[in-house]
Amino acid sequence: MARVAQKVRDLANEDPGMRRALEVVLDRSESNGGTVEWADVDDELSSGQWGRLIEKGILKSADGDGFRVRDPEGVEQALHGDDGASGTSTTTTSVDDDDEDSGWTTYDKLAGLAALGLFLGYQVSPIRNLVGGTLDAVLGPLNEMLPFYAVVLVLSMVTGLYSTLLQANLMDTDKMGEYQERMQEIQERYKDAKERGDDDAVDRINDERMEAMGDQMGMMKMQFRPMVWIMLITIPVFLWLYWEIIQHADELGSVTMPLIGETAWTAGTFVFPAWILWYFVCSMGFTQLLRKALNITTSPSTS
Structure with a gap:
């Protein structure tokens, strides 16, 4: 090699x-x-x-x-x-x-740039209309068959599925665990050296700790890598939902949610509009069930 x-x-x-x-x-x-x-x-x-x-x-x-x-x-x-x-x-x-x-390839970087470009669609209406109109050819029939709250539920389940699979396949949890174990070992030796009053060892371990700080950046890169692919697929779905609500707000009616009751899709609930809150609730619940069912973990694996 x-x-x-x-x-x-x-x-x-x-x-x-x-x-x-x-x-x-x-x-x-x-x-x-x-x-x-x-x-x-x-x-x-x-x-x-x-x-x-x-x-x-x-x-x-x-x-x-x-x-x-x-x-x-x-x-x-x-x-x-x-x-x-x-x-x-x-x-x-x-x-x-x-x-x-x-952990990043050229394709990962291109996906990140594309995701950033799509993100502009929330503020730039031509991008939003282009993405929304294009996806409507696929998602429009689904929207005609199901009530809008069920459409959001289905889309949240689909995005939760591929998000979990992407995280499981693109994150090296073993290597992230090795990073954490190394930092923990250095911290323990530093604490022991401080208790012994061994100044030479403290200085030496401090140098090692500064060198190991680069590992933290490596962990951040590894954790963020699947996010660019998740955003590349999820942002267009969000743009279509946003586009659909703007285009047909009166036709979509309202939704009844626990603790909130009946509310319009565009109404503010806590910090988010109702449609975003409903999406997050459905997505988080389904994602947790999926991870348990498939025994998928996205946290660092330590021995």
């Missing part, structure tokens, strides 16, 4: 000590049958070095306890300069690595 080899070279160039750290991890993993844990290498590696190997994807969670080295042969070759990489390929691969580490 060329990307793994490039990551190894980048780490070794950034910090010469990472070369020794990689050699230790390779040696200990081979001795342990292909897996390695923090306890196996804490006598040779700092937690910062261990975290960097996890962050870069050189260490991946094994099926059980510990981690495994991704492409051990490629790591070995990169450490000894036998991977045959050229300067040109190094630059190209480095760019690819940035995208891989952040």
Whole structure:
């Protein structure tokens, strides 16, 4: 794997000590049958070095306890300069690595831009009319067959379904859990060092903590990645609902909701108009049921 080899070279160039750290991890993993844990290498590696190997994807969670080295042969070759990489390929691969580490691809970025463009439809009527009129060809027959409150219910169920599936497939909960475990481990060592009055250790751990702050940005990128795809599909649905209410407000009648009673779709309820509140109530309820039924979790997975 060329990307793994490039990551190894980048780490070794950034910090010469990472070369020794990689050699230790390779040696200990081979001795342990292909897996390695923090306890196996804490006598040779700092937690910062261990975290960097996890962050870069050189260490991946094994099926059980510990981690495994991704492409051990490629790591070995990169450490000894036998991977045959050229300067040109190094630059190209480095760019690819940035995208891989952040979890974002070119398609994700394009989806984000498209979602932002659609978002303007709430204020720009030509965009709203274009999207609403286009979707009406598909959703119009549904609206004719069902009362409007049922249409909102169906759309909230559909959007809740794909939102849950997108989050489950695009978020790496294992890696997010690794980020959290690393930060927790650093915090515990920092607390112990403070209690011991070990100023040198406190300073060293502070440096590691500052380095680990970059992990928080990585977690945010990973969490936001499925959101751009969710918005790309959900915003047009919202625009159609908004367009439909503006075009046929008198024909849609009213809705009766718990604790509120009968109210017009455009009437303000708490902070939102009634149609938005009804959509959120239906969507959140169905999404929770779906996650439990399919045993889907979108929270960080920790050991």
